[in-house]
Amino acid sequence: MAQEITLGQLRRWLILYADRIIAEEEQLTRLDAAIGDADHGVNMRRGLEKVRERLLDEETQYADVGAFFRSIAMTLISAVGGAAGPLYGTFFLRAATSPHNGERVDLPQFTRMLRFGLDGLQQRGKAHINDKTMVDTIQPAVEAMEAALASGQSLAVALAAAKQAARLGMEHTIEIRANKGRASYLGDRSIGHQDPGATSAYFLFETAVVALSTPVPKE
Amino acid sequence: MAQEITLGQLRRWLILYADRIIAEEEQLTRLDAAIGDADHGVNMRRGLEKVRERLLDEETQYADVGAFFRSIAMTLISAVGGAAGPLYGTFFLRAATSPHNGERVDLPQFTRMLRFGLDGLQQRGKAHINDKTMVDTIQPAVEAMEAALASGQSLAVALAAAKQAARLGMEHTIEIRANKGRASYLGDRSIGHQDPGATSAYFLFETAVVALSTPVPKE
Amino acid sequence: MHSFVNKPGDSIARSLAGMAACYPNLLRVHFDPDFVQRAQPGRAGKVVVITGSGSGHEPLPTGYVGLGMLDAACPGPIFTSPTPDQLLAATHAVEQGAGVVYIVKNYAGAVFNSEICTEELSREGIRARKVLVNDDVAIPEISNRRGLGAAPIVIRIAGAAAEAGRPLEEVVAVSVRAAENARSMGFATNIETLPRSIHALPLGDHTVELGVGIHGEPGVEQQVEGAEEIVERLMQPIVDDLPYRSGDRVLLLVSGLGGTPPLELFLFFQHIYEFLESRGIVVQRRLVGNYLTSLGRGGCTVTLLRLDDELLGLWDAPIHTPTLHW
Amino acid sequence: MHSFVNKPGDSIARSLAGMAACYPNLLRVHFDPDFVQRAQPGRAGKVVVITGSGSGHEPLPTGYVGLGMLDAACPGPIFTSPTPDQLLAATHAVEQGAGVVYIVKNYAGAVFNSEICTEELSREGIRARKVLVNDDVAIPEISNRRGLGAAPIVIRIAGAAAEAGRPLEEVVAVSVRAAENARSMGFATNIETLPRSIHALPLGDHTVELGVGIHGEPGVEQQVEGAEEIVERLMQPIVDDLPYRSGDRVLLLVSGLGGTPPLELFLFFQHIYEFLESRGIVVQRRLVGNYLTSLGRGGCTVTLLRLDDELLGLWDAPIHTPTLHW
Numbered sequence A, B: 001m002a003q004e005i006t007l008g009q010l011r012r013w014l015i016l017y018a019d020r021i022i023a024e025e026e027q028l029t030r031l032d033a034a035i036g037d038a039d040h041g042v043n044m045r046r047g048l049e050k051v052r053e054r055l056l057d058e059e060t061q062y063a064d065v066g067a068f069f070r071s072i073a074m075t076l077i078s079a080v081g082g083a084a085g086p087l088y089g090t091f092f093l094r095a096a097t098s099p100h101n102g103e104r105v106d107l108p109q110f111t112r113m114l115r116f117g118l119d120g121l122q123q124r125g126k127a128h129i130n131d132k133t134m135v136d137t138i139q140p141a142v143e144a145m146e147a148a149l150a151s152g153q154s155l156a157v158a159l160a161a162a163k164q165a166a167r168l169g170m171e172h173t174i175e176i177r178a179n180k181g182r183a184s185y186l187g188d189r190s191i192g193h194q195d196p197g198a199t200s201a202y203f204l205f206e207t208a209v210v211a212l213s214t215p216v217p218k219e
Numbered sequence C, D: 001m002h003s004f005v006n007k008p009g010d011s012i013a014r015s016l017a018g019m020a021a022c023y024p025n026l027l028r029v030h031f032d033p034d035f036v037q038r039a040q041p042g043r044a045g046k047v048v049v050i051t052g053s054g055s056g057h058e059p060l061p062t063g064y065v066g067l068g069m070l071d072a073a074c075p076g077p078i079f080t081s082p083t084p085d086q087l088l089a090a091t092h093a094v095e096q097g098a099g100v101v102y103i104v105k106n107y108a109g110a111v112f113n114s115e116i117c118t119e120e121l122s123r124e125g126i127r128a129r130k131v132l133v134n135d136d137v138a139i140p141e142i143s144n145r146r147g148l149g150a151a152p153i154v155i156r157i158a159g160a161a162a163e164a165g166r167p168l169e170e171v172v173a174v175s176v177r178a179a180e181n182a183r184s185m186g187f188a189t190n191i192e193t194l195p196r197s198i199h200a201l202p203l204g205d206h207t208v209e210l211g212v213g214i215h216g217e218p219g220v221e222q223q224v225e226g227a228e229e230i231v232e233r234l235m236q237p238i239v240d241d242l243p244y245r246s247g248d249r250v251l252l253l254v255s256g257l258g259g260t261p262p263l264e265l266f267l268f269f270q271h272i273y274e275f276l277e278s279r280g281i282v283v284q285r286r287l288v289g290n291y292l293t294s295l296g297r298g299g300c301t302v303t304l305l306r307l308d309d310e311l312l313g314l315w316d317a318p319i320h321t322p323t324l325h326w
């Protein structure tokens, strides 16, 4: 049972993520001020407040996990803006197209969803590892999930590994030069600053640990 | 002899005045910044640099005292700008129309010239005593000259009295409310600041003492 | 505002040269003394309209030279009125025997200089008349009021009347009527922030200066909560002054001081529009943009002109200048 | 720059409402999702041209809606690209069966959003094409270059071609040619001073940022001595890049970032003009003003478009928008 993720848990995940982004708005904007245009926090907050609002509305029902991810995607696409909005949107939109059945996903399915999402995000953004973008957080995290899955680890262990890899990936962006996005305009002057998108992506894996490894109380 | 003012002395007067204004540019602008538009020093310097240039040019010759004052007036009118330019210009232009003969003026003639100038300035500017303008400096100075003349004082004494009256008039502008010029826009908030035009006018009488009471060396 | 035009004289002359190079079909520039005149002279025998203004208020005055507006404009140094020799030279260049109208913003220097110029012209037998613009309701005494946003409007009315071939006294009369039916007030912002920090700047609790002049003359500092409150504090004194009443038709000019972006100007415009509508004042014509500025200062001036059929007709007549064109 | 449009959403919507109220004969505004379209729809069956842009760059994009330019414009939040639902709604409102061209400044978000939109439209059977504007020579790699001053120019060319009844692929082709023949670079000033102190500010020894973006993206700090030196440092990289050669005919756009007064823009223009003339580059058309801004920032962008007869003809064709009109 605990090896499956319910719609209720996914809902809790995104609500936690929204809370975290709203709390970190200033930090994200400050990071973007250094190497971008000082709006990443504002953009993400605008979008995730909308997400949060929809998820807290008791009326909102989702047919299945795919529908849930599609709904998140559309909200992000229409409300975040900037580069991050369509990228996160594409991530969830493609995740939704991965094979799954019904109102819960198991670890292999969930891992595949993240992989689909990452592939979609990279098709859209053409960014590779070490380009100093959110890909530097998401790709190691997805690879860590895949490795955990291959070696038969539990969901909780897989999520913890993903979070750990995401953090290292995020921190590594400090050391590298940006090749994609607005920070790339700075060339070598982008070195020494943590990428804002890599940072907001880290919170996705950080909140996943809490939200997806434990059951939702009265579900 | 010393009771007459020569063209050479008048020339020295205006050169000294120009030097003084150039040296005081910043102070005049600072005074204007408080209650006007922060340009009185710039305006006066621009005009008096032109005056100085013409006066230092050995070629420049004047038919008589009237022509001298007319020339100063035209330079001030075309180069100072603001309210002060046409006012000082009118002052010298009208001074030039007062009866005089030739290349020197005696104390009665000189005093009358100043009176003519003041009347012209007031016709142009419609300002009266206590309106917080250059009139508050010039009118007491001219009246002091007239009083000195009436009581038979020497030129030197008359000029010293004018300077003293000018200084008191200038300082009195600190205490009063502006009714004319840009400072009048401030209403009561103009109180507490010395009027920039009253200040630049004071230097006219201050430099007159030195320039007009002693003969020009090798003239 | 970081300025590159501060080298006395030279930079302004180069800027004027640039403007003439930018509008070769509309403008000609003359130096020493400086003035700008139409590239194509006005119709023979028409009254000519001229205005002077300190530099730093662009597009006033040079951007208003052209058909239906100014025959010549005399720019002074930054924030300083041009001198009589400029006005005289411009007049000699464009005057056609029917007389000249000077549109003069009510500032001591500008008034004195136009008087000196007019006295000289009367000696030469040229008929010169002066129309005063004194629309700023921030100054209580009417005789002392500054010229503000009404300047381009009165210039336009005079220019249209002159273009229509009206004689000197009629041009003066209708221009005076425009000036008498116009009222303005302005405000300036005091906090300067780099655009990068805009997202971090909280709204509310800002200080603005109400009733400022366009040469940096201070206004009255006020704490305001946002655009709507500023509009209220600007519009009430304007509307009360003439007064503008329900049913009055007006031209509304919202002019930025230079540093306020169009996004904000249209925000103010929207609030102003709602303010006037709620009082039954009908906005028949509108201009929103930088029409009379104060270098790159933040803030704006709002001007109303009460319209009648004649003023409206003159406003709508053909015009072709760098700034206005229809 | 003291801002009043920072209350998320609401202030921008009110500003758009104000703009529509200011130009009732030219513009209609739609909310949720936000877009502005022509008050009079374009000729039946024509290709439509649409662009999105973050707010804060006005008059881009909304000031370019009208005959001979945009059929619709989608403004995003401050400095943030509009979202695909805005583009879709605008497209559905104006598309006439002949297809739609999106003029997209090369920023990741804008590109992604137009792709998402185009994918959706292709499912609906609507032909959508994207034309990238990437003219900023401050970025070495061409594929990564930002869209800057060429945006209004490419929009104009596309709009004129569409207005002339050309089919989708031709509109795209000529717009791409315009984009490929345009190069830009900008600088921003860093010192902010109140206008009151202008007279005290010494010229020289100023720091400017060369190669800035219009969203506050930093450039490279440089000490410069004055307008002439800035112009040299801006123009040489632009001219070298295409390159523009002696005998080339160009359109020159000098656009303020919002906080630089016209007086300075024309000063820069004059220096730029002299720079180009001395290299035999012929300035056939010129625009000087605020055509693409960055809120109230000081500084400007300079853009050259190499002209050929077709591009010149399209540029000169009739146009009627709030910003450009001839």
Ligand SMILES: Nc1ncnc2c1ncn2[C@@H]1O[C@H](COP(=O)(O)OP(=O)(O)O)[C@@H](O)[C@H]1O
Residues within 6 Å of the ligand: A032, A036, A037, A039, A040, A043, A044, A081, A082, A083, A084, A085, A087, A124, A125, A126, A127, A132, A133, A134, A135, A180, A181, A182, A195, A196, A197, A198, D107, D108, D109
């Ligand atoms: N091509 C890309 N692929 C992946 N991520 C990208 C790409 N371009 C930008 N990003 C991410 O987007 C982040 C910036 O997002 P945001 O500030 O919201 O958008 P914008 O740069 O348009 O203002 C960057 O920090 C980076 O992580």
Ligand SMILES: Nc1ncnc2c1ncn2[C@@H]1O[C@H](COP(=O)(O)OP(=O)(O)O)[C@@H](O)[C@H]1O
Residues within 6 Å of the ligand: B032, B036, B037, B039, B040, B043, B044, B081, B082, B083, B084, B085, B087, B124, B125, B126, B127, B132, B133, B134, B135, B180, B181, B182, B195, B196, B197, B198, C107, C108, C109
């Ligand atoms: N009507 C007037 N009569 C006499 N002096 C005046 C009048 N108006 C202004 N002034 C004087 O002019 C001075 C300001 O000169 P200046 O700063 O050069 O002109 P502006 O006010 O046009 O910038 C004031 O300080 C005042 O002394």
Ligand SMILES: [Mg+2]
Residues within 6 Å of the ligand: A032, A036, A037, A038, A039, A040, A082, A182
């Ligand atoms: Mg950003």
Ligand SMILES: [Mg+2]
Residues within 6 Å of the ligand: B032, B036, B037, B038, B039, B040, B082, B182
């Ligand atoms: Mg002054």
Ligand SMILES: [Mg+2]
Residues within 6 Å of the ligand: B037, B039, B082, B083, C079, C080, C081, C215
């Ligand atoms: Mg002045």
Ligand SMILES: [Mg+2]
Residues within 6 Å of the ligand: A037, A039, A082, A083, D079, D080, D081, D215
């Ligand atoms: Mg952005």
